[in-house]
Amino acid sequence: SLSWDTENENYKSVFVIDTESGVITTTRPLDYEQYESYLLTCTVTNIHAQSTDVTVTVKVEGSNEYPPEFAMSIFSFDAEDPVDSDTVIGTVVASDADKGNDGILQFFLIGVESGWRIKRSTGQINTTKKAE
Numbered sequence: 001s002l003s004w005d006t007e008n009e010n011y012k013s014v015f016v017i018d019t020e021s022g023v024i025t026t027t028r029p030l031d032y033e034q035y036e037s038y039l040l041t042c043t044v045t046n047i048h049a050q051s052t053d054v055t056v057t058v059k060v061e062g063s064n065e066y067p068p069e070f071a072m073s074i075f076s077f078d079a080e081d082p083v084d085s086d087t088v089i090g091t092v093v094a095s096d097a098d099k100g101n102d103g104i105l106q107f108f109l110i111g112v113e114s115g116w117r118i119k120r121s122t123g124q125i126n127t128t129k130k131a132e
Contacts, residue, residue: 011038015058024056032062033099066097068105083131089116092123 015038017024024040038058045051070092077090096103107123109116115129 030060032060036060062100062102064098064102068094068096070094083127085127085130087127089125
């Protein structure tokens with residue numbers, strides 16, 4: 001007979017083991033943002049009540065599930081005239097609920113007249129020339 005156990009009670013609702021074949025299946029989709037891995041202890045017992053344990057690690061791969069979201073739908077910044085070149089005008093803020101590389105954001109300005117740039121990693125908007 002085959003039985004299994006884990007120290008984390010939350011895992012018991014996530015995995016099922018077939019006592020005949022030993023195949024471990026999930027009862028629901030696994031979420032990388034919730035658990036990056038699961039550590040299961042499987043025990044096999046023979047008819048003489050002798051048993052042995054094995055540790056099974058289930059690693060969950062992340063997928064780009066969540067789109068990035070801006071903190072506001074419209075950002076508005078004021079600047080006093082005249083504005084020098086390389087003046088910080090403001091910063092747009094966004095986040096992504098994905099972990100790891102899937103959660104790294106890059107910012108771009110699209111369809112904007114020359115004179116502006118955005119720092120890709122921070123969302124900070126600067127002037128590139130003096131404006132009057």
